[in-house]
Each structure stands twice: as structure tokens, then as C-alpha cells.
């Protein structure tokens with residue numbers, strides 16, 4: 001059984017979907033063993049505690065650089081013997097100490113169809129606003145491996161979602177998020193089943 005850590009900065013609805021998937025037997029080869037947030041008030045931390053999962057708030061300003069911050073995160077991940085890291089609404093760019101230690105073992109979910117509508121600054125509603133402004137008829141979500149190039153790592157799975165005339169960014173976000181909650185657990189299981197110890 002692989003130990004999974006979820007890194008989240010916000011509401012953590014994807015974290016909840018992952019927790020539920022473990023309970024419901026969709027994720028069978030991994031167990032969520034730690035949740036880390038860079039935001040003290042992230043609701044993801046509350047969700048973790050409610051599920052009995054260790055939850056750490058790690059404050060960026062206590063470290064002198066992003067690299068030192070990520071080195072500290074690595075040491076905490078090691079303490080909990082984490083095998084795979086899942087980013088779920090984690091609004092920080094991952095730097096080399098974490099990328100090196102967990103090479104090809106960090107997954108991210110993006111609320112758009114990469115390689116379009118990704119990269120630095122493309123997160124949350126900004127993605128959906130750009131999709132609507134571009135006038136495309138399809139959006140979706142992407143699960144990918146995290147590499148040093150933001151949102152450019154190998155794609156593991158995608159799900160397409162229609163963009164409907166008159167959609168607001170919130171409407172589209174809602175439609176995409178529902179699919180994220182299905183796609184992320186399914187993809188995590190596929191991934192961990194291939195590398196399980």
C-alpha cells in the first residue's frame with residue numbers, strides 16, 4: 001500500500017473526493033496519510049482533520065526561500081513515509097528539492113485541457129475566464145505529472161466538458177469540478193496500482 005500526501009491551499013473538494021474514493025474502494029492501492037497546506041485557513045485542513053488524517057500547516061514566511069520551504073516539506077513527507085504527492089488546488093510552484101525527491105511521483109489536477117490554458121498564473125477562475133473568452137466549445141480537466149515546467153508534465157488523463165453558450169466562469173468551473181472529482185481518484189488508483197510496493 002502506497003502512502004499518499006495531498007497538498008492543498010483552498011477548499012479541498014478534490015481532497016474530499018480522494019478521501020471518499022479510498023473509503024468507497026475506488027482507491028485501493030494507496031492511502032491518504034498526510035495533508036499539507038501553505039494556508040492556515042485552508043478548509044482542506046479541516047476536511048483532513050475530520051477524516052482523521054494528519055494535517056500540517058507549513059508557513060512560507062518561516063523560510064528564507066521557496067527551496068528551503070520545499071526542503072522542509074520533503075522532510076515532513078519523509079517523516080510520514082510518503083510515496084506519492086498529490087497536488088489538489090495547491091497554489092505554489094514546486095521547486096527542485098521536492099521535484100527531485102519525488103521525481104515522477106507528483107501529480108496535479110488542472111481545471112482545463114492542457115497544454116492549452118495552463119502555465120504560471122493560470123489557475124482557478126482565470127482558466128475558465130480564458131476558456132470562455134477564447135470562444136472554444138470544449139473545456140475539461142487534466143491530471144499530469146509535475147515537472148519543473150509549470151503545467152507541462154506528461155498528461156496522465158483528461159476529461160472533456162462542454163462549454164455552453166452563456167456560461168459564466170463559475171458555471172464552467174462547477175461543471176469541470178464535478179468531473180475532477182471523478183477523474184482524479186480514478187487516475188490516482190491507476191497510477192499507484194502501477195508502482196505499488
Ligand code: GRF
Nearest residue numbers: 011012013014089109110111
Ligand atoms: C480545482 O479546480 C483544481 O483543478 C485546481 O484548483 C481547484 C481546487 O479546488 N487546481 P478544491 O480546493 O479541490 O476544491
